Amino acid sequence: MSLRKQKVSKKVLIITYYWxxxxxxxxxxxxxxxxxxPEFSVxxxxxxxxxxxxPIIDESLVSEVSKDVTLISHPISEPYKWASFFSNKxxxxxxxxxxxxxxxxxxxxxxxxxIRGNFFIPDARIGWVTPSVSFLLDYIEKEGIETIITTGxxxxxxxxxxxxxxxxDVKWFADFRDPWTTIGYxxxxxxxxxxxxxxxxxxxxxxxSSDQIIVTSWETKKxxxxxxxxxxxxxxxxxxxxxxxxxxxxxxxxxxHIGSLLSKRNPEILWQVLSELIHENESxxxxxxxxxxxxVSVSVLNSIKTYNLSDYINRVGYVSHKEAITYQNKSQIxxxxxxxxxxxxxxxxGKLFEYMVSNRPIVAIGPKDSDVEKIIKETNTGNYFNYxxxxxxxxxxxxxxxxxxxxxxxxxxxxxxKYHRKALTKSLANLx
Numbered sequence: 283m284s285l286r287k288q289k290v291s292k293k294v295l296i297i298t299y300y301w302x303x304x305x306x307x308x309x310x311x312x313x314x315x316x317x318x319x320p321e322f323s324v325x326x327x328x329x330x331x332x333x334x335x336x337p338i339i340d341e342s343l344v345s346e347v348s349k350d351v352t353l354i355s356h357p358i359s360e361p362y363k364w365a366s367f368f369s370n371k372x373x374x375x376x377x378x379x380x381x382x383x384x385x386x387x388x389x390x391x392x393x394x395x396x397i398r399g400n401f402f403i404p405d406a407r408i409g410w411v412t413p414s415v416s417f418l419l420d421y422i423e424k425e426g427i428e429t430i431i432t433t434g435x436x437x438x439x440x441x442x443x444x445x446x447x448x449x450x451d452v453k454w455f456a457d458f459r460d461p462w463t464t465i466g467y468x469x470x471x472x473x474x475x476x477x478x479x480x481x482x483x484x485x486x487x488x489x490x491s492s493d494q495i496i497v498t499s500w501e502t503k504k505x506x507x508x509x510x511x512x513x514x515x516x517x518x519x520x521x522x523x524x525x526x527x528x529x530x531x532x533x534x535x536x537x538x539h540i541g542s543l544l545s546k547r548n549p550e551i552l553w554q555v556l557s558e559l560i561h562e563n564e565s566x567x568x569x570x571x572x573x574x575x576x577x578v579s580v581s582v583l584n585s586i587k588t589y590n591l592s593d594y595i596n597r598v599g600y601v602s603h604k605e606a607i608t609y610q611n612k613s614q615i616x617x618x619x620x621x622x623x624x625x626x627x628x629x630x631x632g633k634l635f636e637y638m639v640s641n642r643p644i645v646a647i648g649p650k651d652s653d654v655e656k657i658i659k660e661t662n663t664g665n666y667f668n669y670x671x672x673x674x675x676x677x678x679x680x681x682x683x684x685x686x687x688x689x690x691x692x693x694x695x696x697x698x699x700k701y702h703r704k705a706l707t708k709s710l711a712n713l714x
Contacts, residue, residue: 291325295430297442301330302347305340307632311519314703316351322711331358342602356417358410399471403480405436415445433457440488456492461502464625499653501628517709519632520701521639529611535686538573538613540606540633545579546621549647551669553589555676570594575609610640614686620648622669627652635701638663643693663695
């Protein structure tokens, strides 16, 4: 009688700043990887800050943490906590990534941006690097860990990986949920030439010292290939199984944007189209509602007001991830807005994948030939427009409204399974 050889679980140390009860998009990726990795004979050990000052809290995510995962932590000193003594409002908005237009910035906000950009390189969590390296050197050797993964932003987490790689014989995977020096807000940090050079230098060191680079988009892969010859794998974000509940659709013709609308992410083409449709079509005017679920900058609200849309706004504010899913599933149309820039062609918001399985049509606006456009078209989950597609955008919204009136508004997606979190985790496990 032969005995089948039992698979031995491989220990992998995952170093991340964002972890429940932190809210926002930065949590979901590794929360889900950790959930499914044990099914592929990988034993994840997650290293997190002990007392982080997270800009967004979502207690509902705590219940999603696997009871079998090993969590270790080490204290972090958070400068945003001290900055709040001088200006609580400015420190909170900057820590969330919301940066006002130059004209609207207070002296305190300008000062904080300068300090943040030039005294905390690559970011405000740089103080966690040295104590974490000291703590993890002993832990890694004691536990016999051979593989580590760092995920950023914050990109200071990658510096922990860099120092550990220099001191130990470990295999290091650097996971980039966003780019480093080309991310949109980077240009708003009032960086001096010396600070810009330091960012570039650190980025190059990380990319050329890691054994394997993981990115969430094909455009980011192309960008990094110009900097390093190290292997780069694209593993996008994705969707997970959703709890089956009966959700009643909005009675209004609702268009919902889930997530932050930053100052630069202000689709005036959309406000203009909606304003025109309201003016031209009385029934549209009576039925329309715009749900803004998440933080919205003052400049976006002012723009909405300029186009006389304020009376049609349901400003919900930040909600838990579970509540965000509910808004997605009951809305008639889902909005996805990205800044019109070459630098944002690589950005694939995590919410896109949850949008895709909600059975609601997506209306996306962003730069031409982006990775988001590629995914929406290949999955048949909506329509994508650039900032010059005024007539096409107006026509599609009107078509959707007519389908809403006839109770036939839905999508017919194809090929979604490869974006399931378990399928994506399998790709990660194959790399490991």
